[in-house]
Each structure stands twice: as structure tokens, then as C-alpha cells.
Amino acid sequence: MRRRPAGEGRRPAPAWMGGARPWQVLALAAALALPPAAALAERVTVRSGDHPGFGRLVFDWPALPAWSLQQQGDGVLLRVPAGTTLQPPARLPRNLLSLAEEPEGIRLVLRPGASAKAYRLGARVVVDVADPPAQPPAPERTRAAARPVAASPPPAGPVEARSRARRTRGAAPPEAPSPPPALAAPSPPAPAASVAAMPTSPAAPAAAAPAPPVALPAARPARPLPGGQAVLLPVPAGTGAAVVRRGGEVLAVLDSAEAPDLAPLRGHPVFGALVADPLPGATLLRLPLAPPGQLRARREAAGWVLEAIRPAPALEGAPALMPEAEPGPPPRLLLKAAAPGRVVPVADPETGLPLLLGTLREGAEALPVGRRLPEFDLLPSLLGAAVLARSDGVAVQALRGRFGIAAAGGARFALDAGVTQPPAAPAMTRSFDLPDQPPAELLNRAQALQAAIAGAAPLTRLAQRRAAGEALLALGLPQEAQAMLALGFAEDPRATADAGYAALAGAAALLAGRLAEAGALRAPDWPESDEATLWRAALAAAQGEWREAGPGFAATMPLLLAYPAALRARLLPLAALALAEAGERAALARLLGRAGEAAEDLVLPRAILAELDGKPEEALALYDRAAAGRDRQARARAIRRGVELRLVTGAIDAKAAARALEAALYAWRGDRQELETRLRLATLRRGSGDARGALALLRETAAMLPEQAEALQPAIRDAFLAGLAESPPLAAVALFDAFPELLPADPRGEEAMLVLADRLLALDLGDRAAALLRQAMERAAGTSRAALGLRLAALRLQESDLSGAEAALADSAAPELPAGLAQPRAVLAARLDARRGRVPEAVAALRALGPAGGEALAELLTESTDWAGAAAALGTHLAATLPAPPATLADAQRRLLLRQAALLALAGDEPALAALRESAAARMGEGPLAEAFALLTADPLRGLADLPRLQRELQLFRSLPARLEALRAGAPVTR
Structure with a gap:
């Protein structure tokens, strides 16, 4: 279009301008009336807008020059290179009194109390002018009357409505058609607002005279x-x-x-x-x-x-x-x-x-x-x-x-297809806008929002991106929704500070399976609402925290059922499973009743509900149906729960349950559910006598999940000890040689080694038992080392290896030991001294131990034929160790009593034998030991009347060695 030279007369508007607005015609006329030099100069477009709490100016340079903002009194100076020509906005923001070009730059005169800040946005400079702080109201207040409005504006047509919507998202539109004001003359200040909380209305056109102020009616508290x-x-x-x-x-x-x-x-x-x-x-x-x-x-x-x-x-x-x-x-x-x-x-x-x-x-x-x-x-x-x-x-x-x-x-x-909130959830508070619309309408809405986003300025798209993300989430497209919302984080800094926007992105990430990116759902600055409770419960359920998720879903079930069908289909299985695992039976029954019987992805929750209702046959049928389905996670859960139910009802034993549960190991991999399945399988293997299989499975689990290795160590050690106890002696030794580091350094490990050594001794493998005890002792410490050293020393002494016994005691010595371990070590040291010929020193050491050394002292004195001393030492030991009557005596205690009777008989101490018979005869019970005790403690022969008793005793003495030998060998004894 050819520019009109300055001073040339105006021609009537051509026919193609018939649809133009008055302000567009005036702006075009002003542009045509510019002198040629100004028309050729490069202009900087300035846009303005009013927003809650601040007004905004946007200077749009073709190429951004060097600039700075400097505060000067009631105004600011935007320093830019000389020669800049501005194309001013149609209306200044409410907090800006004037905008003028100066040789040093652009001067902005602010309303008293207002403040300004500037920042760069691409090739634009944005200046935000904040509202003055609120002042206390004056006693009497007035305000300028609003411009008279002749009538309500007519309904907007498509073009005008689109223009209005765009201006609403960006700069505020002018209220009346007027040409842009000249920059040389500052606009007069607008009249002050009479209400501090009320923003100043846009300035009226210069041609309109302000109406006289009128008194305002005052709002006041009313009677509620x-x-x-x-x-x-x-x-x-x-x-x-x-x-x-x-x-x-x-x-x-x-x-x-x-x-x-x-x-x-x-x-x-x-x-x-x-x-x-x-x-x-x-x-x-x-x-x-x-x-x-x-x-x-x-x-x-x-x-x-x-x-x-x-x-x-x-x-x-x-x-x-x-x-x-x-x-x-x-x-x-x-x-x-x-x-x-x-x-x-x-x-x-x-x-x-x-x-x-x-x-x-x-x-x-x-x-x-x-x-x-x-x-x-x-x-x-x-x-x-x-x-x-x-x-x-x-x-x-x-x-x-x-x-x-x-x-x-x-x-x-279609009024029956667009209800956003059904009557079932009228009181539920929401954080998102997820309408229950047909998919076609939701898709149309998402497409319209995407078209609007493409035509909007980058910093005005945030609300539309949120609405588009909600529409995509309602369509059951969480990956697309998360991608849409991620663009908002990339282009607008306000998205990061908006907890609701971040929570919406977290909800999309949750349904997309990206749990690591859904943490915003638990942000403390996200306002509490029923919808927040619902999505936090969904996150807890996805992470396997059923006890937290179940109550949340139970409390927000009406809101969940009000969601669009595609979104509801994604959340219902998770909610039903959380209610089932948390034991929320009543809520689960209501949810399944609303979902209907045809939902294939709810078979597992229905099976759990049948199990909770005490219907094992129905539950097992549903578990088998879920185990044959295509959902791998539901299949793994169904297999496990079916195995547990069959085990509880007695349909299978632990061994069969372990074999059945092995099928669930590879049905679902890589999360807490697999770990729980492996631990349960290890327990079943141990319970069925396969401790080595449990150990192998646990070690495999620790290698596969290094982050769980430390937590698995107690279970691994338990399986190792069970394997040592269950395996044959040689296999147990091989197991220990393969994993010596698994032996726990506590009494359990000590007991396992002592038992294994005794089993090797029973096979006449004394050297192998000694080597095993030596190896275990070197790995142990403290009391466990001292106990293993004592057993090794006793074994060496039994084999007449006095040097080995002494070395074992010396290597396992500890500064402080409990009396139950220190006394047996002292007794063994005394016996070692006696074997080396230092009998007086050994006797003195044993007498110093008191009752604890009585049994060993009796043995030494018996070897010296000191029957009375041996009987007295053994009596001291028995008086301290035998339980009070009428407690039953063990075989070892009864043997000591029989030995005491023999020593007293050899010593010829008839009174002591009579006292022993009176105190212990009734506690000896029956059997060979009791018969021998009765013979040794019987009254001596005093006349011919005792000859029949003597005959019976002689016959008993003849058979007693054979009966005692049979008892020692473990053969059955018959009368």
C-alpha cells in the first residue's frame, strides 16, 4: 500500500474497510498521516496491560539494544540508545502517569507509591509497575463516577470475541475508541480511588469530562x-x-x-x-x-x-x-x-x-x-x-x-453427556478440572486448546497448557499430558512456583508409570483437598504402601467414580487393589458393586474380597482366573495369594507351596513385590527342610538387588545355620567351608559349630572336628571364641594331645568371661595340670573353685584312692547343682548320685549311705540306675533272716554289668 504524503487530503475509506472497527480506522489514519522521515524510522512497539497487583509495559525491539532501568524520584528512566522511536500503546497502565521520550532514554512517571522493575524476555523489555501499598481509609470517602454507559454492549461477534479473548490473555483493551496519545505531553493523573482495595479504573478519553463525585453507599456487616x-x-x-x-x-x-x-x-x-x-x-x-x-x-x-x-x-x-x-x-x-x-x-x-x-x-x-x-x-x-x-x-x-x-x-x-460433577460427589473438593465428558468432546477440547496455545504469546500460555493437560489426562493419555505440562515448565517460570500445576504433572507421571517424577503429589505447599487425598493415595498404592493408600481411596471414592471413563479405567484397578490389600472390605465391596461384574482387570480384587468373606473355593477360582490373565502384575499377585490360601486351608504342604510359588518369581520382576515373593519362597523352603535351597535363593536375591543386600543378611545367616543343622555332617562341613563368612559371631554360631563337632566325633572324625573348631574359633571373638576354644581343648585332651589342649586354651583366652564359661575353663586347666603330673596344684585349683570344681576334684581323688575325699568333693558338687525335691532328675544327675553311693560304699561310710538313701532313693525312679543305687545303699546283713535278700542281691549283681553295658550302648533294656 502506498503511503500518503504529508498534507495530502484524506479520501473516503474504501469498501474493503467497511468491516473495520473505528479505532482501527483511526490508527490507520494516524499512521498514514506521519511525515516521510518518521515513516521510514524504525519504531519500537509498546504494549500495555493491567493485571492484579501490577501494570505492565512491553517494549518490543527488532533487535534488543543495551538497556538499563534507573529509579529517579517518582519515576524511572529506561536508558536506551538515542534515536529510538516509540509507537505508544492505546492506554497506559493504571499505575503509570506518563510515558515520554528523552535524549537519555524513555522516562516513565509513576503514580505516587508505585514501584517498577524490568527484565528481559527475548528481544523484549518488560517493565512491571506494582500497585502502591494500601492506605488506611479517610473518614469520608468519595469516588469519581464511572463513565456513563448508555446500554449494555451487544453480544460479541466471532471476530470481536476472538480479539477480546486474546487481549484478555495479554494486555488490557482500551475502553473506548480513541487515537494514541502524544508522548510529548504526559497524560493527566487519574482521580484517586475512594476505596483502597479497589484498583483505579482505566482513564476516560480526554474528550469526556469527569462526572461530579457522588457519595458511595457503605457496606456493613449483616445479620447472618x-x-x-x-x-x-x-x-x-x-x-x-x-x-x-x-x-x-x-x-x-x-x-x-x-x-x-x-x-x-x-x-x-x-x-x-x-x-x-x-x-x-x-x-x-x-x-x-x-x-x-x-x-x-x-x-x-x-x-x-x-x-x-x-x-x-x-x-x-x-x-x-x-x-x-x-x-x-x-x-x-x-x-x-x-x-x-x-x-x-x-x-x-x-x-x-x-x-x-x-x-x-x-x-x-x-x-x-x-x-x-x-x-x-x-x-x-x-x-x-x-x-x-x-x-x-x-x-x-x-x-x-x-x-x-x-x-x-x-x-x-446434548445435555446428558457433559455433566462435570455427578450428584454422588457434590461435597468433594477438587484441585483439577477433569470433566466427565464423552471422549469426542474431550478430544475436540484438547485440539482447540492446542490451537489456542499455538497462537498465544509464550508467557500467556500457562493456563491453557494446564487446561490442555487436564483434557489429555481425562482422555486417559498421561504420557501426552505430561509432555504438554513439561513445556509449561520450560517456558514459564511461574509453572514451577504453582503447586497445583506441578501436582497435575505429577498425576500424569504417576499414570504414565514414572513414579520418580510424581513426587509433586506429596508437596506440602499443594493445598489440601479431596482430590489431593485421592492422588496421594494413588501414589502410595503405586509404591506398594497399601496401609496408607486404602483409607485415602475409601474416603474419596465418590470423586473417583465421577472421573471420565478413560481416567477412571486407569485408576479403578489400583484403587480396588489398595482397598483389598489394606483390608477395607466395606469400601471394596461398594467399589466393585459400582464397577460391575464385567471388568476383567478387577478379578484379583474380587478374589481378595471373596477370601475376606470366608469363601475359599470362590476365591481360589478367581485367583486361578487372574493367574491365567494377561496382566503380569495381577498374575504374580494371584499366584502368591492362591498359594497362601491353599497352604492355610491344608490343600498343600510347605514343600508343594514352595514349588507352586516358584512360578511367581518370573511373573513380575524388579520391585518390592518380587522381593516379598523371594523372601516368602525362602521361608517355605526352610519350612520344608530345604535350607540349602533357601540359602541359594537369598544369596541370588542379594546379588540381584545390591541395595537390599544388607537387609537380607539376617535371613541369609538363618538359612545358613539351618543348613548346617539339617545337612549330613560331611555336607555341613562342606557348606561351612564354602561360606565361612556367614557364620554369625554370636551364641547361635557357637552352638552350631559345637553341634557339628559332636556329630563329627560320633563318626570318629576327631581330626576333622578339631580342624572345624579351630577354623571357627579363629573367626569368632569374645565369649564365642572362648567357648569354641574350651571345646577344642577338651577334644585335644581327650586325644591326649596336651600341647594342643594348652594352646587352644591360651589362644581363646579373654580378659572377662561369664562364670558359666570361666569355671569350665579353669576345671579343664586343672585336669591338664593333673595329666602333666602336677596333681597337688590341680587339686588346689579345683578346691578353690568350690562346688564348680567338685566333680573334677572327685575324679582326681578317686584316681588317688582317696574314697572319702572323693565322696566329700562330689557331695559338695551335688548339693549345689541338684534341684530341690520333688523335681525330676536327669540321667546325668542320677549317674552322679549312683557314683556318690559307690564312693561312700568304698569308703565304708554307712551313716552317709543311709542318709543318701533317705534323701535320694525316691528320686532315682526305675531302671538299671535305680536298681544299682538300691544295692549300694541297702542295709548290711545282720542275721540269717537277711539271707534271702542276700541271694536276690547276688543275682542282681551278676546281671548288673550286662544291664549297665546295654544302657551305655543305647540298646533296649527289658526286665
């Missing part, structure tokens, strides 16, 4: 219904209102420009944070209110009363806006209401899309259940109607007794 906090908002008669929750805020719209004064609410525990934003002919009130808190609105003579109530189920029973489809033409969706007001468009704080709020002049109709349709969302509301437009062709009109919603192209509405 029982259990709530309420506030009265005085508004003119006929003012309509609408209330809807969006995220952590509740939005209330009044279709009147005369907003109430919020100063009296400062410091209120609930409504002190209420903020009013002026709109053309309306007022938007924003109140931060954590879920499940809600606002209930009611109309009174003086105005609207907003009451904060908890919990959300208190809203049940309120009049509902019931949607009905009108076939047309054109097809419309109707919401019947008694007194509909105006339709007020606002920007949705969550998605940035147009949010069309239909107000009510009276009544309390709300929409408790939202719906999702391809071109718009009918949001759940607390008062009035709320329509989130996802298409440029959506129009909402207030009609007589109803609201009408129409979409471009005459689309028909």
Missing part, C-alpha cells in the same frame, strides 16, 4: 443466618448479582456501576480481603475463600447480603437453574430464572477466557451441577448463571424469565 458470617452490600433497587467460585476465589458481580464502599469491612475476619474492581456499568467483587467455603447470596430491601458458609453441602436445597435445550432455530440452551438481570462479561482468572455471568435481580437460583459442551462450559454457580466461552461464537442473552445461550454454527446441545 445461624453459623455464618455475612455482609450487606447496599445497591440501588433492581441491581442484579451473580456469584461463582473460580479456584481459591469467589467472584461476585453486581450489574450496577455504583459500587459499595468497602472501608467499613477493613479488619473483618472473612470479608476484610474483599476487593472491588470497576467494570463498564458493573462491579466485580473478589473474595479469597479457601474451599470448601462458599458464599450464599440473598436479596433484602437494602441490598444484597453475602453470607460465608461452611461446608459446601449447606447449599443443598437451593433453587436450581435447570438447563433445557431449545431446538431453535437457532438452537439454544435455556436456563429458567424468575428475575434475570444483565449479562456481565469478565475475564476468567483461571484460564483468561471470557466468563459471561448472568445476574439475578432477585431470588437465589444457582446451578449446582456444571456441564461441559464443545464450545463453552456451563460452570457450577452459587447464584445466577456462569458461562465460560471457549469459542468466539458464544452469546448469552437475558430474556424474559430465562437466560439463552447460543453458539456459532447452530450447534445442538
Whole structure:
């Protein structure tokens, strides 16, 4: 297009400009009127926008020069190279009074109290001007009247709606068509706001004279219904209102420009944070209110009363806006209401899309259940109607007794397919937007969001990426959802600080099988909600933490059943298994009842439920069915649980159970379930007498899972000791030689070695037993070493290897030993001295030990034919070691008593024999030992009357050696 020379007359607009907006025509005319030099100069486009808490300027350079930002009084200087020509925005942000070029750069004059910061974004410089801090209200407050609005704006057409949606996501649009202001003359300051919490409204066009200020009606606390906090908002008669929750805020719209004064609410525990934003002919009130808190609105003579109530189920029973489809033409969706007001468009704080709020002049109709349709969302509301437009062709009109919603192209509405929240879960608090829509509608929504993301600026895509991730997750596509959300982390720093966005990415990673990337679901800064509880339970279940997962799923089951079919199909098996493993029988029965009998992936939970109900036959049939299925993890669990149930019911023994459980080893590999299966199989092998097989399996497990090697050591040592005890002596020695490091350095290892040595001695393998004891002693320490050394010394002494016995005692000596070990070592040392010919020293050492050395002292004195001394020493030992009557005596104790009787008989001590007979005869019982004891302790012959007794005793003496020999050899003894 040829540029018009300066001063040339204007020509009428051509026909192709007939559809252009007035402000577009004015901008084009201003560009055509520039002088030639300015037209050829390189211009820097400046865009502006107002956002909650700050305003923004974006300087878009073709190639970013060197720049810096310097604070100077009430303004800042953006230093850039000289000769920069700006193309200013249509409207400055609310906190910026003027924007002017200077030789040193670009000067920005800020509103008093505002502050600015700048940062680089590609080839752009972004300057954010923060709002001044809130000031305490003055005693009397006024405000400038809003610009008069002749009538409500007509419904937006497709082009205008698309332009509005884009401006909403980026910079704020101008309110009226006006040419860009000249940079040389700063714009006059806007009048100060009368309410500190209310942001300043956009500046009016220069041609419009400000209306005289009017007094504001003051909001004040109202009398609430029982259990709530309420506030009265005085508004003119006929003012309509609408209330809807969006995220952590509740939005209330009044279709009147005369907003109430919020100063009296400062410091209120609930409504002190209420903020009013002026709109053309309306007022938007924003109140931060954590879920499940809600606002209930009611109309009174003086105005609207907003009451904060908890919990959300208190809203049940309120009049509902019931949607009905009108076939047309054109097809419309109707919401019947008694007194509909105006339709007020606002920007949705969550998605940035147009949010069309239909107000009510009276009544309390709300929409408790939202719906999702391809071109718009009918949001759940607390008062009035709320329509989130996802298409440029959506129009909402207030009609007589109803609201009408129409979409471009005459689309028909299927009201039975877009319910976002079924009545089963009205009180569940949510963190994500996962609507239960048909897959085709969810797919259309995801495609529309992807197209919108492609056409949006990078730093305005975060909300749309979140919505697209939710749509993909609802479609059961977690890998695609995680990839979509990962792009948000890469391009927008706000994504990392958004706990809800990170949790959504964690949910997608969980369903995609990437548990290491799902940690954001447990982040402490993610606000608590029922949906957070549900997804944390899902993460716990995926990690095998059933006790934590089961109660979480039981508490959030209505929310799970309200999910879309594709997402629900992925979560139901995990939830059912968690409820089954956690023993949540009642919740599991309800879940399986809702899921139906045809769900093949719920066979395993049904089998567990049958087992919990005491139906083993039905449970085993279902376990066998799950074991034959294609799900490998369910197959492994079914095999294991089926084996355990058959073992408990006695259908198989431990050996058969071990063989059956071996099939589950390779059904599922690589997680805690495989480790548990291996440990259980090792236990079954040990229980069936295959300790060596259990040891081999545990060693294989430790090598396969090095991180579990330390935790497996106790089980490995137990299997090793069991193998030593069960194997034949030579096989046990070979097992010890193969794994000597597995011998525990505690009494269990000591006992195992002593038992194995005795078994070798029974086979006349004394040298092998001695070598085994020497090897075990060298690996042991402390008391275990001393005990093994004592046994080795006794073995060497028995084989008359006096030097070996002395060396064994010396090598196993320890500074401090318990009396039960120190005394036997001293006795053995005394016996060694006696064998070396140092009998007096040995006798003195044994007498010093007291009763503990009595038995060995009796042996030494017997060898010296000191019968009386030997009897006295043995009597001292017996008095200290025999249990008190009437306790039963062991064979070794009865032999000592018989030996005592023999020594007393040899010593001729008749009184002592009589005393021994009186105290011990009844405790000797029956058998050869008792008969011999009776003979030795019997009364002496005193006359001819004792001859028959003498005859019987002589006959008994003749047979006694043979009977005692049979007893020593272990042969059966008969009378």
C-alpha cells in the first residue's frame, strides 16, 4: 500500500474497510498521516496491560539494544540508545502517569507509591509497575463516577470475541475508541480511588469530562443466618448479582456501576480481603475463600447480603437453574430464572477466557451441577448463571424469565453427556478440572486448546497448557499430558512456583508409570483437598504402601467414580487393589458393586474380597482366573495369594507351596513385590527342610538387588545355620567351608559349630572336628571364641594331645568371661595340670573353685584312692547343682548320685549311705540306675533272716554289668 504524503487530503475509506472497527480506522489514519522521515524510522512497539497487583509495559525491539532501568524520584528512566522511536500503546497502565521520550532514554512517571522493575524476555523489555501499598481509609470517602454507559454492549461477534479473548490473555483493551496519545505531553493523573482495595479504573478519553463525585453507599456487616458470617452490600433497587467460585476465589458481580464502599469491612475476619474492581456499568467483587467455603447470596430491601458458609453441602436445597435445550432455530440452551438481570462479561482468572455471568435481580437460583459442551462450559454457580466461552461464537442473552445461550454454527446441545460433577460427589473438593465428558468432546477440547496455545504469546500460555493437560489426562493419555505440562515448565517460570500445576504433572507421571517424577503429589505447599487425598493415595498404592493408600481411596471414592471413563479405567484397578490389600472390605465391596461384574482387570480384587468373606473355593477360582490373565502384575499377585490360601486351608504342604510359588518369581520382576515373593519362597523352603535351597535363593536375591543386600543378611545367616543343622555332617562341613563368612559371631554360631563337632566325633572324625573348631574359633571373638576354644581343648585332651589342649586354651583366652564359661575353663586347666603330673596344684585349683570344681576334684581323688575325699568333693558338687525335691532328675544327675553311693560304699561310710538313701532313693525312679543305687545303699546283713535278700542281691549283681553295658550302648533294656 502506498503511503500518503504529508498534507495530502484524506479520501473516503474504501469498501474493503467497511468491516473495520473505528479505532482501527483511526490508527490507520494516524499512521498514514506521519511525515516521510518518521515513516521510514524504525519504531519500537509498546504494549500495555493491567493485571492484579501490577501494570505492565512491553517494549518490543527488532533487535534488543543495551538497556538499563534507573529509579529517579517518582519515576524511572529506561536508558536506551538515542534515536529510538516509540509507537505508544492505546492506554497506559493504571499505575503509570506518563510515558515520554528523552535524549537519555524513555522516562516513565509513576503514580505516587508505585514501584517498577524490568527484565528481559527475548528481544523484549518488560517493565512491571506494582500497585502502591494500601492506605488506611479517610473518614469520608468519595469516588469519581464511572463513565456513563448508555446500554449494555451487544453480544460479541466471532471476530470481536476472538480479539477480546486474546487481549484478555495479554494486555488490557482500551475502553473506548480513541487515537494514541502524544508522548510529548504526559497524560493527566487519574482521580484517586475512594476505596483502597479497589484498583483505579482505566482513564476516560480526554474528550469526556469527569462526572461530579457522588457519595458511595457503605457496606456493613449483616445479620447472618445461624453459623455464618455475612455482609450487606447496599445497591440501588433492581441491581442484579451473580456469584461463582473460580479456584481459591469467589467472584461476585453486581450489574450496577455504583459500587459499595468497602472501608467499613477493613479488619473483618472473612470479608476484610474483599476487593472491588470497576467494570463498564458493573462491579466485580473478589473474595479469597479457601474451599470448601462458599458464599450464599440473598436479596433484602437494602441490598444484597453475602453470607460465608461452611461446608459446601449447606447449599443443598437451593433453587436450581435447570438447563433445557431449545431446538431453535437457532438452537439454544435455556436456563429458567424468575428475575434475570444483565449479562456481565469478565475475564476468567483461571484460564483468561471470557466468563459471561448472568445476574439475578432477585431470588437465589444457582446451578449446582456444571456441564461441559464443545464450545463453552456451563460452570457450577452459587447464584445466577456462569458461562465460560471457549469459542468466539458464544452469546448469552437475558430474556424474559430465562437466560439463552447460543453458539456459532447452530450447534445442538446434548445435555446428558457433559455433566462435570455427578450428584454422588457434590461435597468433594477438587484441585483439577477433569470433566466427565464423552471422549469426542474431550478430544475436540484438547485440539482447540492446542490451537489456542499455538497462537498465544509464550508467557500467556500457562493456563491453557494446564487446561490442555487436564483434557489429555481425562482422555486417559498421561504420557501426552505430561509432555504438554513439561513445556509449561520450560517456558514459564511461574509453572514451577504453582503447586497445583506441578501436582497435575505429577498425576500424569504417576499414570504414565514414572513414579520418580510424581513426587509433586506429596508437596506440602499443594493445598489440601479431596482430590489431593485421592492422588496421594494413588501414589502410595503405586509404591506398594497399601496401609496408607486404602483409607485415602475409601474416603474419596465418590470423586473417583465421577472421573471420565478413560481416567477412571486407569485408576479403578489400583484403587480396588489398595482397598483389598489394606483390608477395607466395606469400601471394596461398594467399589466393585459400582464397577460391575464385567471388568476383567478387577478379578484379583474380587478374589481378595471373596477370601475376606470366608469363601475359599470362590476365591481360589478367581485367583486361578487372574493367574491365567494377561496382566503380569495381577498374575504374580494371584499366584502368591492362591498359594497362601491353599497352604492355610491344608490343600498343600510347605514343600508343594514352595514349588507352586516358584512360578511367581518370573511373573513380575524388579520391585518390592518380587522381593516379598523371594523372601516368602525362602521361608517355605526352610519350612520344608530345604535350607540349602533357601540359602541359594537369598544369596541370588542379594546379588540381584545390591541395595537390599544388607537387609537380607539376617535371613541369609538363618538359612545358613539351618543348613548346617539339617545337612549330613560331611555336607555341613562342606557348606561351612564354602561360606565361612556367614557364620554369625554370636551364641547361635557357637552352638552350631559345637553341634557339628559332636556329630563329627560320633563318626570318629576327631581330626576333622578339631580342624572345624579351630577354623571357627579363629573367626569368632569374645565369649564365642572362648567357648569354641574350651571345646577344642577338651577334644585335644581327650586325644591326649596336651600341647594342643594348652594352646587352644591360651589362644581363646579373654580378659572377662561369664562364670558359666570361666569355671569350665579353669576345671579343664586343672585336669591338664593333673595329666602333666602336677596333681597337688590341680587339686588346689579345683578346691578353690568350690562346688564348680567338685566333680573334677572327685575324679582326681578317686584316681588317688582317696574314697572319702572323693565322696566329700562330689557331695559338695551335688548339693549345689541338684534341684530341690520333688523335681525330676536327669540321667546325668542320677549317674552322679549312683557314683556318690559307690564312693561312700568304698569308703565304708554307712551313716552317709543311709542318709543318701533317705534323701535320694525316691528320686532315682526305675531302671538299671535305680536298681544299682538300691544295692549300694541297702542295709548290711545282720542275721540269717537277711539271707534271702542276700541271694536276690547276688543275682542282681551278676546281671548288673550286662544291664549297665546295654544302657551305655543305647540298646533296649527289658526286665
